[in-house]
Amino acid sequence: MESLEKLNLSYNNLSGLIPRCFEELHGLLHIDISYNKLEGHIPNSTTFRDAPLEALQGNKGLCGDIRGFLSCMSYRKASRKIWIVIVFPLLGMVVLFIALTGFFFIFRQRKNDSQTQQSGFGNTPGMLSVLTF
Structure with missing residues (x-):
């Protein structure tokens, strides 16, 4: 050749x-x-x-x-910038989603606990119903 x-x-x-x-x-x-x-x-x-x-x-x-x-040095810098611009916002969204999901389950658990305590004391028939009247 x-x-x-x-x-x-x-x-x-x-x-x-x-x-x-x-x-x-x-x-x-x-x-x-x-x-x-x-x-x-x-x-x-x-x-x-x-x-x-x-x-x-x-x-x-x-x-x-x-x-x-582009020179190969600036091409590497550009690809690094693209990596930062794409990956960090995606990681932030994942962390935010996990945090919101955790808060939702904690709030739901506390709501269920408070409803169980209220219904457990006020709705029992018998002697305690007179006290709550």
């Missing part, structure tokens, strides 16, 4: 990382890997640096020092 000049892998549903061996293909002049599911760092070669944006677009997880793409 050292004499390969053009490589078009677009629209192939490829996923994963771009192999580093593309950096060693010095004869490769044009590459098109658009509209796949590729992710990770874009290889540092003149083929990728000089490739038009259209040849790399449609891959949501690519990052690198190529114009039009």
Whole structure:
């Protein structure tokens, strides 16, 4: 493959990382890997640096020092922010739901206990009914 000049892998549903061996293909002049599911760092070669944006677009997880793409450091920071924005509110909602459920059962138990005490003393027929009159 050292004499390969053009490589078009677009629209192939490829996923994963771009192999580093593309950096060693010095004869490769044009590459098109658009509209796949590729992710990770874009290889540092003149083929990728000089490739038009259209040849790399449609891959949501690519990052690198190529114009039009996030650097991999800022991509990691962005994914960390997304993690914080999604996970912490969900955890807060779960904790709130558990707390409200616990308060509901405690309130219900106390209500049942107070009704049992009231009905147990006032509704017994016999001698105690005269005292409660």
